[in-house]
Amino acid sequence: MKKFLLVLTLFFSTYFAQAQFYGGYFCSDCYAGIEAGATYASISGLEGASAKPGFYIGFYQYAYISEAFSLRYGTSYNNLGAKIEGADNPLVIHSINFPLSVHYMYKYKFQAFAGGELGTNFFGKLPEYESDDSSYYDFEFNDRFTAFDASVFVGVGIILIETIDINLKYNLGVTNINKNPDGPDLRKNWLTLSVGYTFRD
Numbered sequence: 788m789k790k791f792l793l794v795l796t797l798f799f800s801t802y803f804a805q806a807q808f809y810g811g812y813f814c815s816d817c818y819a820g821i822e823a824g825a826t827y828a829s830i831s832g833l834e835g836a837s838a839k840p841g842f843y844i845g846f847y848q849y850a851y852i853s854e855a856f857s858l859r860y861g862t863s864y865n866n867l868g869a870k871i872e873g874a875d876n877p878l879v880i881h882s883i884n885f886p887l888s889v890h891y892m893y894k895y896k897f898q899a900f901a902g903g904e905l906g907t908n909f910f911g912k913l914p915e916y917e918s919d920d921s922s923y924y925d926f927e928f929n930d931r932f933t934a935f936d937a938s939v940f941v942g943v944g945i946i947l948i949e950t951i952d953i954n955l956k957y958n959l960g961v962t963n964i965n966k967n968p969d970g971p972d973l974r975k976n977w978l979t980l981s982v983g984y985t986f987r988d
Contacts (some may be wrong), residue, residue: 788960820847820859822954824981828867830878832971839877841866843979849890857890859900866924874914880932880975881910888940898944899950906975907966908932936962936975944983952983 888902960974
């Protein structure tokens with residue numbers, strides 16, 4: 788619980804630091820947004836893994852490139868990981884991410900976007916087994932996974948009214964998060980369905 792609270796503290800501190808810099812005098816043509824929703828995540832390459840549900844919250848800044856295009860950047864918290872066959876609980880990764888994407892808006896009704904995302908794997912919870920006969924998980928979380936990773940994503944959205952969006956996004960991991968060089972290539976992949984409130988002008 789303490790680690791999770793530390794994750795949230797780091798998340799909010801990072802966001803407000805960004806907002807003060809980009810949302811102030813350094814970016815006069817920007818507007819902000821907040822999103823929350825659900826994730827459906829898995830770890831490719833992990834034996835016995837299947838998708839697990841989680842949740843997501845993100846804070847963003849938009850900078851206009853043109854009337855139809857904008858650049859979006861910000862900070863998000865993603866509850867990721869995977870269910871593991873035979874385990875009493877799933878693998879959980881508390882990931883604070885830093886996405887950067889280009890958004891295209893069509894007639895202020897629809898939007899499509901694509902970009903890249905730097906992720907973190909500082910905190911989490913490993914699966915537990917009743918029998919304790921699995922040596923793979925007899926280590927601390929940070930002994931197993933890299934501190935950082937990267938993913939690319941694409942998404943689409945509907946603008947219901949001027950300030951309310953519904954977005955669907957898929958992230959595909961492009962870096963190995965397994966610290967063991969002799970182990971399998973593990974990558975975080977997840978689907979996000981979110982509702983956003985955007986402070987558009």
